[in-house]
């Protein structure tokens with residue numbers, strides 16, 4: 028490319044470059060490096076190298092429990108999102124129905140309506156006066172409302188509901204870009220439906236599965252609002268800890284260490300996903 | 310769905326039966342998943358017409374009192390207005406930057422397209438809470454007004470979506486058209502304005518709407534970056550819900566849902582939502 | 589009189605990674621000339637054109653216009669009109685706005701734009717369609733609009749990249765003449781790209797034959813047809829009988845070549861050969877004479893008709909001379925030539941023949 032071409036591509040990329048470098052990567056780098064600073068009640072942080080924040084996060088039983096719970100919920104969220112999202116994505120990618128446009132819209136619409144809206148929906152559904160309890164009572168399964176709100180189940184349900192569309196997108200693209208003739212070819216070679224699915228469709232959609240799982244895992248591990256509203260005091264996750272440390276306790280170095288652990292968990296899980304799935308063609 | 314060619318009558322019927330069974334199983338599964346996706350939203354809409362103040366369901370009666378309460382609450386109204394304003398600003402920013410980026414990716418990086426695209430997708434890989442806190446801390450270091458921080462934060466979380474959507478639209482533009490304009494004497498900037506932008510206008514418009522929707526629904530960025538006088542609607546609702554929970558929330562979210570469904574339908578009309586699903 | 593070339597490209601090479609797409613090639617174009625780049629798919633025609641237009645930067649070499657080096661200039665600073673293979677009309681602009689585009693970029697005043705656009709639409713035979721959109725035009729009309737859009741800016745050079753290849757056969761023939769007429773009316777220097785030999789011959793003053801990124805041969809159509817310099821040129825342009833032979837005598841501008849058992853006399857051309865060299869003799873099928881009665885003299889062979897193809901205006905006979913020598917002959921479909929049948933013994937004469945260097949050892953025969 029010549030000079031003026033280079034100049035123009037600089038013009039095209041510099042806005043996003045500036046925004047990402049200055050307002051995304053640099054601040055995140057700064058915040059995460061704060062985990063090595065010393066907490067100071069007056070100055071918030073003093074740039075003196077210390078590992079005390081990490082020691083605290085990793086040895087304190089309170090944090091260990093929260094880390095474990097966060098990983099568990101994030102893992103289960105991505106698992107259930109996959110189990111629900113796969114049939115949906117498969118249906119959307121293969122169906123020839125005239126309603127397909129609307130059906131796609133109905134997957135995206137909840138995503139667009141924001142986290143608060145959907146979390147609120149679950150509060151109404153799961154509360155002791157909510158639809159679920161009332162239905163269970165009216166069909167006689169229970170006679171006292173059961174406690175669903177403020178449990179891990181509630182958080183998990185809502186997270187799956189909120190994050191499933193993020194699973195459906197990558198699955199949909201990898202399924203829709205598959206040549207349907209490949210499945211037909213397997214059929215003509217004598218493979219049954221299930222066999223075809225297991226040996227052809229599933230492996231070919233691996234990229235979508237990995238992308239979707241990584242995305243949902245990341246997003247659920249970092250959630251704050253949903254566990255705060257649906258899990259109450261008993262279902263604390265890492266996100267809430269960070270939130271409290273930053274805004275209430277004002278212990279930024281510790282918040283940074285917690286965030287660091289969160290990011291580390293996410294990246295190792297993502298790395299694990301992609302390593303485990305690296306065999307065979309992408 | 311093909312049936313075997315050489316099938317005799319009975320195996321033909323067997324194949325047909327198994328096909329029908331399969332379709333029923335598929336249909337029931339998909340319907341159940343949709344029910345799961347949509348029930349919470351339907352419940353909100355229904356409970357917004359409740360007469361009592363508890364979040365009960367089914368409703369005890371029909372009324373519009375919660376809508377009236379919303380319209381009479383200055384804090385909710387102000388938050389709604391602020392969110393709408395912020396959404397427009399962030400959407401314009403994210404669409405402009407997203408367009409330049411997408412165009413660069415499609416015409417100026419050659420075989421590095423995948424890499425460039427993944428870099429542009431960075432903000433959806435990072436937990437939003439981290440983006441937000443980091444910005445907050447940046448604001449304590451640099452003399453940047455909080456409002457600017459909030460806008461930039463929203464632009465960042467919208468960018469992956471605008472870049473992906475506009476890339477999909479640009480894929481449909483024949484590069485020869487730009488070459489033609491170039492040989493006819495148009496500068497690179499002029500080509501964007503005269504040829505590329507008109508051709509992807511529907512894509513740009515739907516990217517604007519989509520970014521607006523994302524910004525309007527965001528909690529995480531606003532959680533740390535909204536201050537007095539600049540509280541977004543989700544934050545207002547969030548702080549309200551931590552203390553009490555009345556159907557006024559249902560009324561507000563119903564308004565929001567209707568607005569978002571309307572905007573979503575416009576996108577569907579313009580470019581088809583399929584493009585958005587290609588992140 | 590030798591004129592200074594309007595455009596000259598020197599030692600141009602285009603490399604894509606390790607793959608050499610073009611070059612090194614040198615081309616010079618005279619004022620007002622209609623020059624055609626002819627060659628098979630992938631030989632580098634579009635690349636050459638785009639290098640001339642400035643859309644592609646050459647890896648090596650230079651492009652100069654009227655003596656000025658323009659290699660580093662971008663398309664807007666070069667003064668070229670390019671017509672794309674798929675026309676590349678702006679779908680969101682009317683025909684008028686499409687044609688006016690280049691003038692607007694040159695800041696021509698509005699009334700003048702209107703006048704010039706209308707004039708050029710008349711020249712290309714499409715008056716009064718300015719308000720339509722490209723999607724509302726037929727293929728031939730779009731092609732003319734594309735030409736109009738390229739010539740309205742009065743470029744020093746008009747570049748046409750296979751502009752006829754998207755049209756149906758009938759329209760294609762008509763557009764050849766129309767294009768040539770427009771070109772002559774405007775007197776505009778033109779470089780035309782095609783892989784169709786008929787197109788190249790009918791339209792051009794000069795043809796450049798390209799192959800595998802290089803120039804195989806160039807010259808006026810007749811010369812290219814009569815005196816190809818390589819087997820590729822002989823075979824790509826028209827049909828040719830290519831027959832193995834051996835030089836037995838080198839005379840004054842003349843060669844004697846032994847073909848089968850006969851001795852052929854042929855012009856020596858530019859080739860330098862010595863006695864005993866193995867060469868290829870080319871005879872165009874329409875120049876092969878056949879007779880049912882013996883012919884004597886040089887350049888004659890004897891054989892049998894082995895196949896006969898009737899195609900309306902023509903009769904093609906294939907004649908077997910020896911085990912591995914067959915000759916093709918195309919003749920007008922008159923009673924005389926229709927009278928030949930398979931198996932008939934024939935005498936063949938090929939006075940009008942041409943000698944090529946022998947590139948491969950393939951035995952002669954109809955090509």
Ligand SMILES: Nc1ncnc2c1ncn2[C@@H]1O[C@H](COP(=O)(O)OP(=O)(O)OP(=O)(O)O)[C@@H](O)[C@H]1O
Pocket residue numbers: 604607608609610627628629630631632633634635636783
């Ligand atoms: N961007 C590119 N990257 C790599 N190789 C390329 C590129 N563009 C062209 N080539 C190669 O360069 C060679 C010449 O291409 P060019 O388009 O000039 O051929 P052409 O003669 O115009 O063929 P056609 O008649 O099919 O249009 C081809 O082998 C092509 O594969």
Ligand SMILES: [Mg+2]
Pocket residue numbers: 633634635749
């Ligand atoms: Mg070409």
